[in-house]
Amino acid sequence: MRKHYRIEIAPNNQNIVFCPPSILKGKKINRMAFGSKSIEVHFFPHPDKNDRIVLSKPIQEALSFPDLAVPMHVFLDKQTFHIGPLIGIFTSGFTPFPEQPIGDRTQLFEKLLSVKNSVGAMPFVFGEQHIDWEQGMINGYFYHKDTWQNFDVPFPNVIYDRLPNRKSERNPKLIKVKERLQKDYLIPWYNPGFFNKLDVYERLQQDPLAAIFLPExxxxxxxxxxxxxxxxxxxxxxxxxxxxxxxxxxxxxxxxxxxxxxxxxxxxxxxxxxxxxxxxxxxxxxxxxxxxxxxxxxxxGIHLLRHEKRPIDFRVHTNKDDEGKWQVTAIAAKIAGQGSVTTHKRSGGDIKTIGEIFSEEESALYTEKLSNAALLLSEALERNIEGIIGEIGFDLGIDRNRDVWLFEANSKPGRSIFNHPDLEEFDLLTRKLTIAFAVFITEQSILHPEELFQ
CATH class of the missing domain: 3.30.720 (Signal recognition particle alu RNA binding heterodimer, srp9/1)
Structure with a gap:
């Protein structure tokens, strides 16, 4: 994990930033940036505090930096000192209710934003109606100390797409916002769009490493x-x-x-x-x-493994981490309801850990097979689908010959498996990596934009 630093606001009126000497060593830095805003400042090494960066009040205000006591990463490019990442989470379905600003999905976003301190990032939620194009500012929703607060912030370093459904994704107004932020402002946008089953199948069919997992x-x-x-x-x-x-x-x-x-x-x-x-x-x-x-x-049709005569498939989550590497972050078994065509809870399905339904030896074997398949498929999707992908939820099956099959790949996977008490720690891991991946994208966009936007 990269190092992140505490940000403190000093009550003085000087145009000065104090930071750890190790950051300044041998470098000529004269600008500070937060999101899309940057200003000229003077930097001085902080003699005592090697783990923090101290901004004066005027600098905080000029950068529109919310004082939320969130530790941040530092990215140095030429003569500019970037603190971040500032992560915009783009969605729709906002309400006028302060305690439930995103309706039924408010709790999902509360949990997602609650990892900010451990990751070292400042995420916020916004919709198209919160953008002030003339000023280059967004009135974002921040979750801090168990309450929702609004702050005006610059355009973010990176945007995480959390539009709730295909209908919102096809909304011409939202399409225009996305295109404008990506093309005019060069803001990287990750996990864009819902996968189309047939499109995914046809693309993966051309990839020899992935094709072996595809049912006809x-x-x-x-x-x-x-x-x-x-x-x-x-x-x-x-x-x-x-x-x-x-x-x-x-x-x-x-x-x-x-x-x-x-x-x-x-x-x-x-x-x-x-x-x-x-x-x-x-x-x-x-x-x-x-x-x-x-x-x-x-x-x-696949003749799947069964538990108590009911078919089983598996949900496998993969996430990219702050180094841009794929990780398997959760595996759960889903058992079909009696007489059901799917394993969804709504039709009587059950969520179990692999260890609950298989022997220790079988659990180890199936975990390894599913993990290997999910990582290969994640890399194949990344090669074959446009856009920056940071998380995928796979529905995989294992047949009686112990071969793995891909039924579906979800770019915005549901989180119902994490209701299982033994999977709660993986819920936290997936949320952490979802935000941590933005650290990697921010670094790439600042230091190696040609690789990100090629």
């Missing part, structure tokens, strides 16, 4: 594709190309002894259904009435 997948074009795949695999899944939370997933099973087709799915009131039909031509009008089949894909 096609866009829905005709019944003949389904018939062909059923004859090969016995069952297939029909999924929305842009679905999430397991919504709209159907499993079709062919019984070669009776010639019947079974469809397992969840209906509109979230009840698990299993229906029998004599042909696909009868199944589809009944089950998929009013659904756009051209927005669906067909995926090979």
């Amino acid at each position: 997948t096609f866009p829905f074009t005709s019944f003949s594709i389904i018939e062909t795949m059923l004859s090969k695999y016995g069952h297939v899944f029909i999924k929305p190309k842009n679905g999430s939370l397991g919504l709209g997933v159907h499993q079709i099973i062919y019984d070669k002894h009776t010639g019947d087709y079974f469809c397992r799915y969840q209906d509109k009131v979230f009840a698990n259904r299993l229906r029998k039909f004599s042909s696909l031509e009868k199944l589809f009008p009944n089950v998929f009435a009013n659904q756009r089949l051209d927005k669906m894909l067909v995926q090979q």
Whole structure:
């Protein structure tokens, strides 16, 4: 971990910054920057305090630096002394209520921002309505001492995309904000956009290191594709190309002894259904009435490991750290509900640790297999998808031959697995690394912008 420094505000009126002698040694520095603001200042070594940087009140005000007692990193470029990172977390869905400024998602952001001291960064939440383009300032929401506070701050060093859904992502106004901040202000933007299942599949299929984990997948074009795949695999899944939370997933099973087709799915009131039909031509009008089949894909069925006769898949989180390296940060087993087509909690699924359902030997084997696959897939997605990716939630399966399969990659993974008491420490780790990655991006954007924006 890089060193970060306490920032103190001195009650004097001089244009002076005191900082550790080790930072100033052999360097000529005459400017200080915070986010997009910078000013000329005089630097002096602090004789006693090697772990802190002291700003005068006028410098604090000129840089619009909130005095929140947050330790910060230092980045030196030419003659400029940058303190940061200042991290803007971009989202939508703000409310007029001071204690719940982001509605139901307020607690999620409170937990995310609460790691600021341990990471050494200053994160805040904002939406498009909080930007003052003329002044180059943002009225951001900061979480400090268990309360939300607003401060006007400069444009940030880096922006973390936390738009809540695809609808907000397609909003023309929000698209324009994102383009303007990235192109006109050259602010790095990480985890942009939701993954499209078919797009991810097609890109990874071209990558030999990733292709081995992919179940056969096609866009829905005709019944003949389904018939062909059923004859090969016995069952297939029909999924929305842009679905999430397991919504709209159907499993079709062919019984070669009776010639019947079974469809397992969840209906509109979230009840698990299993229906029998004599042909696909009868199944589809009944089950998929009013659904756009051209927005669906067909995926090979996998015979998964089971626990108490219920299929298991795995959620594996990966995050980039403050060195820009991928780490596996959490693994959980998800057990399907009775008669359910997915492992989601809403349809009766259970979250378990791997150790709860497998022997010690099996746990070690499956953890290693899932970790290796998730790291390879993270690197492959980074190679094949535009934008800066800092976290991914993978839904992986292991079949009876102990081979690993990728079902889905999520650029904005849900956090329901962390409700399990044995996974709370991994919840903290994923939040820390999500913010720590911004330290790495900030350093890259200041010292090696050509690599970041190539």
